[in-house]
Amino acid sequence: MKRTISAALAAAMLAGAAMADTAKIGFVTTLTTPAAVIGNDMKNAVDLAMEHLGGKAGEHTLEVIFADDGFAPDTGKQATDKLVKQDNVDFVTGFIWSHVLLAARKSALDGGKFLISANAGPSQMAGQLCDPNFFSTSWQNDQTPMAMGEVLNRAGVKSLYIMAPNYAAGKDMVAGLERTFAGEVVGKDLTKWGADAQLDFSAELAKAKASGAQGLFVFYPGAAAGAFVKQYQQAGLKDSLPLYSVFTIDAISLPKLQAAGFQDILGSKITQEWDPSLDNEANKRFVTDFKAKYGSYPSFYAAQSYDAIMLIAAAVEQAGGTGDKDKLRAALKAADFASVRGDFKFGTNNMPVQDFYLREVVADADGNWTTKVVETVYEDAVDPYAAECPMK
Amino acid sequence: MDLSLLVIQTLNGLQLGLLLFLVASGLTLVFGILDFVNLAHASLYMVGAFICATLTFALGNFLLAVLVALPITAAIGWAIERFVARPLYARDHLDHVLATFGLILVMETLAHMIWGPQGIAVPLPAWLNGQVALSETLVIPSFRLVIIGAGLAAAGGLFWLVNYTRLGMLIRAGASNRVMVGALGINIEMLFGLVFALGAALAGLAGMLVAPITEASIGMGNNVIITAFVVIIVGGIGSMKGAFIAALLIGLIDTLGRAFLDDLFKLFMSSAAAETSAPAISAMLIYIIMALVLAIRPQGLFPPKVR
Numbered sequence: 001m002k003r004t005i006s007a008a009l010a011a012a013m014l015a016g017a018a019m020a021d022t023a024k025i026g027f028v029t030t031l032t033t034p035a036a037v038i039g040n041d042m043k044n045a046v047d048l049a050m051e052h053l054g055g056k057a058g059e060h061t062l063e064v065i066f067a068d069d070g071f072a073p074d075t076g077k078q079a080t081d082k083l084v085k086q087d088n089v090d091f092v093t094g095f096i097w098s099h100v101l102l103a104a105r106k107s108a109l110d111g112g113k114f115l116i117s118a119n120a121g122p123s124q125m126a127g128q129l130c131d132p133n134f135f136s137t138s139w140q141n142d143q144t145p146m147a148m149g150e151v152l153n154r155a156g157v158k159s160l161y162i163m164a165p166n167y168a169a170g171k172d173m174v175a176g177l178e179r180t181f182a183g184e185v186v187g188k189d190l191t192k193w194g195a196d197a198q199l200d201f202s203a204e205l206a207k208a209k210a211s212g213a214q215g216l217f218v219f220y221p222g223a224a225a226g227a228f229v230k231q232y233q234q235a236g237l238k239d240s241l242p243l244y245s246v247f248t249i250d251a252i253s254l255p256k257l258q259a260a261g262f263q264d265i266l267g268s269k270i271t272q273e274w275d276p277s278l279d280n281e282a283n284k285r286f287v288t289d290f291k292a293k294y295g296s297y298p299s300f301y302a303a304q305s306y307d308a309i310m311l312i313a314a315a316v317e318q319a320g321g322t323g324d325k326d327k328l329r330a331a332l333k334a335a336d337f338a339s340v341r342g343d344f345k346f347g348t349n350n351m352p353v354q355d356f357y358l359r360e361v362v363a364d365a366d367g368n369w370t371t372k373v374v375e376t377v378y379e380d381a382v383d384p385y386a387a388e389c390p391m392k
Numbered sequence: 393m394d395l396s397l398l399v400i401q402t403l404n405g406l407q408l409g410l411l412l413f414l415v416a417s418g419l420t421l422v423f424g425i426l427d428f429v430n431l432a433h434a435s436l437y438m439v440g441a442f443i444c445a446t447l448t449f450a451l452g453n454f455l456l457a458v459l460v461a462l463p464i465t466a467a468i469g470w471a472i473e474r475f476v477a478r479p480l481y482a483r484d485h486l487d488h489v490l491a492t493f494g495l496i497l498v499m500e501t502l503a504h505m506i507w508g509p510q511g512i513a514v515p516l517p518a519w520l521n522g523q524v525a526l527s528e529t530l531v532i533p534s535f536r537l538v539i540i541g542a543g544l545a546a547a548g549g550l551f552w553l554v555n556y557t558r559l560g561m562l563i564r565a566g567a568s569n570r571v572m573v574g575a576l577g578i579n580i581e582m583l584f585g586l587v588f589a590l591g592a593a594l595a596g597l598a599g600m601l602v603a604p605i606t607e608a609s610i611g612m613g614n615n616v617i618i619t620a621f622v623v624i625i626v627g628g629i630g631s632m633k634g635a636f637i638a639a640l641l642i643g644l645i646d647t648l649g650r651a652f653l654d655d656l657f658k659l660f661m662s663s664a665a666a667e668t669s670a671p672a673i674s675a676m677l678i679y680i681i682m683a684l685v686l687a688i689r690p691q692g693l694f695p696p697k698v699r
Contacts, residue, residue: 034510034611037510188667189650189671190667190671191650196614202536203650204651207401207651210394234521234522234535234536235523235532256512259449260513260515262513
């Protein structure tokens, strides 16, 4: 019996090798710690993408292996090492956190794998550390806050208080905002981040209030978002210190905030490169099926993860498998796939060249809180570090 | 920097200090009396928050939920003492650390299975969600005052319990010499179970009070347990008075450091350098204090008289 099975397996494997490749995708995200809520959303999107693809890229089979980064750079690097050396994947993708991506970068690229960020966009990797084998289906960290700076200028906000976590992306976000914001930054707090992140912002909110700024800009992704928004409402700052945020209020935090009745967040303004209300076929299918399958709106993390899998699938199909790395690289760069944000193309540094929108928190027809597009802030925006990248 | 900001930040520091005291007091009780290192104390903080969050939605009232959740958390603490801690009393501290670290992983995974990874935001009644104006410029969230009030009440209750009741007398006696207490016919196992349950309830209360500000989430205890250990080391292990004073000290130093260190640094360095160094230094501040205390008074600021 045993022998029959192994013979059958061997035959199946031989047959498989003769006909089509199996493209292996390693997906590194956070599946433990409170930040697992983001990782789960990304995993759900990947599962949905695989379902839409039927697990195939043309005649080739796709296989996804998930790995946990534990919200820590060292764990993320280990997870990447395992995917590269033990599982011998063709693509390493995922990556919520910039500091994790920076730590895992060398493992993936030196291992000769394609590295595709589905979220993190550290400035270094868009600029001097850019690489022909590194692509992004998200953005460079500075870009979303740059769009917010532009929005603030248009709204006539003259002075601003800034709060962000003290890590790679937090610093990029602040730099991005300061790049475009024309008014004065009257105060800035970088708070402790990581598995033991600071979640009580009483001291910082009191300072922000006392600073007399006309607005408060924050970047608090994941679980910290709920904590921040609650304390913002409890401090009663809505009228004196309007909130402008990036990557803080999203499809992950909104249902929880709605359940706990934090009404102050309705009408709050956010900038982003994608929105569930974007009008294109791929997005409609993605949002409708995601809601049907998981019962909530997809977050931008989910949208970018879905795009990452679709990008890989299209490239594998167009390159005729994973055998020829140069063909595969060219196919990835061409990015000929149906993105949920409509048109999708890469710049010289392999970061997307894309539109950024101003979004507002609203209640949908069923009363669920979500976002809708107010206006387009940037069209076909190129990130500010593209010029530093030696690739042409 | 004006006076009202200083007052607000002092109140914020007081609030953090009292929360730390609630966690540290249980830790110091268990460590001081049972001679048991309980890393999983932080899990009780998390469990308290989750149970309270669930009950808030079930009962529709946060305060009622706290009252119901407290005995449940105490019961879980009692069960941990009975089934995990008790078999390990005779072993050394390394075994305690290993076992309770394992317990943290078990409890976090259980919480993950029961409540999911996303955490629960706890709604407050409207009258607690507002602000209180102490003066024209002095406005603080009313729930922060509730935390200060509840923390002071718990500290007062504990002080009364330890100093003026028969149970307190036994606890103090147990801290001094538990063999002798046992020899005098006191049911020492019962006493240990009660102390553990009391510690669990206090940690759970801290978690319940924090949940409406942040949220009930997996791993929330990790934020607080290290700081709680710093508190009991600075205060003197086993000393309730030491835990109280050290908790307030650490809470104030941490909050005021976060609030004013960058302004202070700007006096003698460039503002860019101050912006980078101030968050790093303020995150280290409490550990610097602990190192200083350990260097000058290794037994802590207020060590218990007999150990």
